[in-house]
Amino acid sequence: MAGIRAVSLLKQRALNAVAWALHHFGVLYLWRRFRPYNGVKVLAYHSIQKAAFTRRLLGTGMGPDQFAAQIRFLAKNYHIISIDHALAVATGETPCPANAVALSFDDGYLDTAEQAAPLLREHSLSAAVFTATGCIDGRCGMWTDDLVYWIDHTAEQRVSITMSSGEVRQFSLAGCARGAAVFQLREWLKRLPARERLDALVQISGQLGAKGLTARAEMPFMSPSDVRQLAESGWIVGSHSDTHPILTSLEPEELERELTASRELITAWTGSPPVHFAYPNGGDGDVDDAVIAALINAGFRAGWMFVRGRVVAGSDPYRLPRVGLFDMPLHRFALEMSGMLEVFTTRREPPRRSSPRR
Numbered sequence: 001m002a003g004i005r006a007v008s009l010l011k012q013r014a015l016n017a018v019a020w021a022l023h024h025f026g027v028l029y030l031w032r033r034f035r036p037y038n039g040v041k042v043l044a045y046h047s048i049q050k051a052a053f054t055r056r057l058l059g060t061g062m063g064p065d066q067f068a069a070q071i072r073f074l075a076k077n078y079h080i081i082s083i084d085h086a087l088a089v090a091t092g093e094t095p096c097p098a099n100a101v102a103l104s105f106d107d108g109y110l111d112t113a114e115q116a117a118p119l120l121r122e123h124s125l126s127a128a129v130f131t132a133t134g135c136i137d138g139r140c141g142m143w144t145d146d147l148v149y150w151i152d153h154t155a156e157q158r159v160s161i162t163m164s165s166g167e168v169r170q171f172s173l174a175g176c177a178r179g180a181a182v183f184q185l186r187e188w189l190k191r192l193p194a195r196e197r198l199d200a201l202v203q204i205s206g207q208l209g210a211k212g213l214t215a216r217a218e219m220p221f222m223s224p225s226d227v228r229q230l231a232e233s234g235w236i237v238g239s240h241s242d243t244h245p246i247l248t249s250l251e252p253e254e255l256e257r258e259l260t261a262s263r264e265l266i267t268a269w270t271g272s273p274p275v276h277f278a279y280p281n282g283g284d285g286d287v288d289d290a291v292i293a294a295l296i297n298a299g300f301r302a303g304w305m306f307v308r309g310r311v312v313a314g315s316d317p318y319r320l321p322r323v324g325l326f327d328m329p330l331h332r333f334a335l336e337m338s339g340m341l342e343v344f345t346t347r348r349e350p351p352r353r354s355s356p357r358r
C-alpha cells in the first residue's frame with residue numbers, strides 16, 4: 001500500500017514538473033489559443049478556506065490565495081459563463097464559446113459569500129452555489145467535517161463501531177494511519193443507511209470524547225439572508241438536498257422529502273424555485289434512474305455530478321459533469337484546465353470520479 005502511494009506521489013511530482021515547464025515556457029498559452037477545447041468545464045469548489053484542523057489532519061486544503069490565483073488565471077484566459085448557459089449548451093439551445101468554464105460552490109460555506117463572491121465581483125463574475133438547506137438554517141451540520149474535527153482533537157488510537165447486526169468494525173487512528181483512517185471511515189460511513197450512520201457517529205463521538213463538539217465554529221455556513229443576497233447579486237442558487245445524504249441510499253419518501261424541502265426553502269429565501277440540483281457526493285454510483293425521476297418530479301431541470309468531463313451539446317441534463325481542481329499549484333491547474341491531458345490520456349470508458357468530495 002505504501003509502495004503504491006509512493007509511486008503515485010512520484011507520478012504527481014513528475015506531472016507537476018512537466019506542468020511547470022509547459023506553463024512557464026508558454027506552451028499552454030499556445031495550446032489554449034490554437035487548440036481550444038469544446039464544451040464547458042464546470043468547476044466545483046467547496047470551502048475556499050479549509051480550516052486548520054483539515055489541513056493538519058489530511059494535509060490538503062485550498063487557501064484563499066490559491067483560489068484568488070485560479071480566478072485571476074481563469075478571468076484572463078477563459079470564457080466564464082453561468083451554469084444556466086452551460087445547461088442551454090447541453091440542450092442545444094445555444095452554441096458554446098471556446099474554452100468555456102462555469103463556476104460552482106457546494107454545500108454553502110460562509111466563505112463562499114464572504115470571500116469568493118467579493119473576489120469574483122472584482123472580475124465582474126458570478127457563480128452558482130448549491131446549498132444543503134439544513135446546514136443553512138442550522139438544523140444539521142456536515143458530519144463529514146465533524147468527523148475530521150473529532151479525530152484531529154482526540155488522542156485515542158482506535159475507534160470501534162458495533163453495527164445493529166452485531167458486527168464490529170475497527171479503525172486504527174495510530175500514527176501516520178490517522179489521515180488515511182479518516183478517508184476510510186468517511187467513505188464507509190457515507191454508504192451506511194442514515195439511521196445506522198447516525199448511530200455509528202454517536203458511538204465514534206463518544207469514544208473520541210467529542211460529544212457535542214462540532215466543526216461548525218471553524219467551518220461556518222451561510223445564513224438564509226446570505227443566500228438571498230447572493231441571489232440578488234446575480235448568483236444562481238441551486239439545491240444540494242436538505243441534509244446532504246447520498247440519494248441512492250434513501251427510501252422513496254425520504255428522497256422526495258430531501259428534494260421538496262430544499263426546493264421550498266430556496267424558493268422562500270430567493271423568491272424563485274431552483275432549476276439546478278447538485279447530487280451529494282455526486283459519483284457514478286450516487287445517481288440512478290429513480291433519483292433522476294424524483295428530480296424531474298420535484299421540478300428540477302438539471303442534475304450536476306462530480307465526475308470528469310465537459311458539458312457538450314447532447315449531454316444528459318441530469319448527468320452533467322463537474323470537476324474539482326483543488327489544492328494544486330497554479331501551473332498544474334493551468335495544465336488541467338487546458339484539456340491537453342485529456343487529448344493524451346483519453347480512455348474509452350465512462351466518466352470517473354475526479355477526487356474525494358463532500
Ligand SMILES: [Zn+2]
Nearest residue numbers: 106107280358
Ligand atoms: Zn456536498
